[in-house]
Amino acid sequence: MGTSFDTIVIGLGGVGSAAAFALASQNVRTLGIDRFTPPHARGSSHGETRIIRKAYFEHPSYVPLLLRAYELWGQLECIAEQKLFHRTGLLEIGPSDGIVVPGVLLSAAQHGLDIEMMSMSEARRRFPGIDGDVAWSVLLERDAGYLNVEECVAAYLKHARLNGAELKTDEVVVDWQSRHGTVVVRTDKDEYHARSLVIAAGPWASETLSRYRLPLRVVRKHLYWYQGRTLGYRKDHGFPCYFYETPQGYFYGFPELDGVGAKVARHSGGDAVQGPIDGMHPVDADDQNLVEIFLKQNMPEMNLECRQTKGCYYTMTPDENFIVDCLPDAPNVTVVAGLSGHGFKFTSVLGEIAACLSSGRNSPCPIDFLSLHRFEGTR
Numbered sequence: 001m002g003t004s005f006d007t008i009v010i011g012l013g014g015v016g017s018a019a020a021f022a023l024a025s026q027n028v029r030t031l032g033i034d035r036f037t038p039p040h041a042r043g044s045s046h047g048e049t050r051i052i053r054k055a056y057f058e059h060p061s062y063v064p065l066l067l068r069a070y071e072l073w074g075q076l077e078c079i080a081e082q083k084l085f086h087r088t089g090l091l092e093i094g095p096s097d098g099i100v101v102p103g104v105l106l107s108a109a110q111h112g113l114d115i116e117m118m119s120m121s122e123a124r125r126r127f128p129g130i131d132g133d134v135a136w137s138v139l140l141e142r143d144a145g146y147l148n149v150e151e152c153v154a155a156y157l158k159h160a161r162l163n164g165a166e167l168k169t170d171e172v173v174v175d176w177q178s179r180h181g182t183v184v185v186r187t188d189k190d191e192y193h194a195r196s197l198v199i200a201a202g203p204w205a206s207e208t209l210s211r212y213r214l215p216l217r218v219v220r221k222h223l224y225w226y227q228g229r230t231l232g233y234r235k236d237h238g239f240p241c242y243f244y245e246t247p248q249g250y251f252y253g254f255p256e257l258d259g260v261g262a263k264v265a266r267h268s269g270g271d272a273v274q275g276p277i278d279g280m281h282p283v284d285a286d287d288q289n290l291v292e293i294f295l296k297q298n299m300p301e302m303n304l305e306c307r308q309t310k311g312c313y314y315t316m317t318p319d320e321n322f323i324v325d326c327l328p329d330a331p332n333v334t335v336v337a338g339l340s341g342h343g344f345k346f347t348s349v350l351g352e353i354a355a356c357l358s359s360g361r362n363s364p365c366p367i368d369f370l371s372l373h374r375f376e377g378t379r
C-alpha cells in the first residue's frame with residue numbers, strides 16, 4: 001500500500017498549482033503530481049503573458065469568479081512579494097453589433113464595471129500605432145492587463161510546498177480509481193491513496209478522464225513576437241493589451257516588453273490534434289499570414305519581421321465554457337477541464353473552488369453554468 005493523503009491533485013499547471021496551494025494553505029495533506037516539471041512549455045500555461053479582464057464578453061456569469069480571481073492574484077503577489085499582474089488596460093475593438101463590444105457592455109452594465117467607450121479616431125490619438133475600421137467601437141477597460149504566466153505557476157507551487165504540500169514532478173499518472181470514498185492513484189513510479197482527488201490535467205484531460213468521454217477538443221495555437229518601428233507599442237509608453245473582433249476572426253496582443261518584443265496571436269482557428277505532442281509545434285504559415293495581415297491593417301507601425309514563435313494548446317468544450325464539477329459517480333473527484341483558451345486569468349479562483357469541492361464544501365462562487373450536466377445526452 002502506497003502513501004496516504006487527504007487530497008491528490010493530478011496536474012500542477014495553471015489550475016493544479018493554484019489548487020495545491022489552496023489545499024495546503026487550509027492544512028489539507030496534499031500531494032500534487034505532474035508528468036513534467038511545471039512551469040513547462042508542453043501544455044497550456046507558458047508563453048510569458050496572459051490577458052486578465054473583468055467585463056467578460058463571453059458571459060456575465062464569469063464576472064463573480066473574476067472579482068474573486070483578482071483578489072486571489074493580489075494575495076499571491078503579497079505572499080510571493082512579486083509583481084504578477086500588470087495593469088496596462090485593455091482595448092476591445094470591433095463592430096458595435098458583433099460579439100465582443102456588446103458582450104463587454106452587457107457584463108459591465110450588469111456588474112457595474114468601469115468601461116470607457118471611444119471612437120476609432122480618439123483611440124488613434126490616445127494610443128499612437130493603433131488602427132482599425134472607423135466604424136468599429138473601441139472600449140477601454142482600465143482595470144485589465146496581463147499576468148506573468150510562468151511566474152504565477154511557479155509562485156503557487158513554491159508556496160504550496162512551503163505550506164506543506166508534497167509535489168512530485170516528472171511522474172506520470174497512469175491510472176486512478178475511486179471506490180467507497182477512497183481514491184487510488186497509480187503513477188509510473190508509485191501508488192498513492194487519498195480521500196479526494198482533483199483532476200487538472202489541461203490538454204491531457206481526455207486521456208486522464210477517458211472513461212467519462214468528455215466532449216473536449218484539443219487545438220494547437222501559435223504565438224508570435226514582433227517589434228515596433230516606433231516606441232509607441234511599448235509598455236513603458238502606456239500601450240495597453242488589445243483584443244480585436246475582425247471579419248477574419250479574433251486577434252489579441254500585448255504591449256512590447258524589453259528584450260522580448262510584442263506578442264500577438266489569433267484567438268480563433270487552430271488545428272485540432274489528438275492531444276499534446278511533446279515539444280512539437282510546426283509553424284502554421286496560414287495562421288502567421290493572418291496575424292501579419294491583421295498587424296498590417298491594425299498595427300501599421302509594427303515591423304513584420306517575426307522574432308520568435310511558440311506553440312500552446314487550447315482544450316475546447318462545445319460551448320467554450322469551462323467544466324468545473326464533481327464526477328457524478330465519484331463526488332470526491334473534482335474535475336477542472338476544458339478552459340477553452342480563456343482560463344488562465346481564472347486559475348487562482350478555480351484552484352480555490354477545486355479545494356472547496358474536494359473538501360466537501362460549496363464553491364465560494366456560482367458555478368452551475370460550468371457543470372457537467374449540460375453535456376448530458378451529447379456524449
Ligand SMILES: Cc1cc2nc3c(=O)[nH]c(=O)nc-3n(C[C@H](O)[C@H](O)[C@H](O)COP(=O)(O)OP(=O)(O)OC[C@H]3O[C@@H](n4cnc5c(N)ncnc54)[C@H](O)[C@@H]3O)c2cc1C
Pocket residue numbers: 010011012013014015016033034035036038042043044045046047049050051052171172173174200201202203204205208221222223265311312313314336337339340341342343344345346
Ligand atoms: C496560446 C494561448 C494563449 C492564451 N491566452 C490566454 C489569455 O490571454 N488569458 C487567459 O485567461 N487564458 C489564456 N489562455 C488559456 C490558458 O492559458 C489555459 O486555459 C490555462 O493555462 C490552462 O491551465 P490548465 O491547468 O488547465 O492546463 P496546464 O497548465 O497545461 O496544466 C495541466 C498539467 O497537467 C499535467 N498532466 C497532464 N496529464 C498528467 C498525468 N497523466 N500525470 C501527471 N501530470 C499530468 C501536465 O504536465 C500539465 O502541467 C491561453 C492559452 C494558450 C495556449
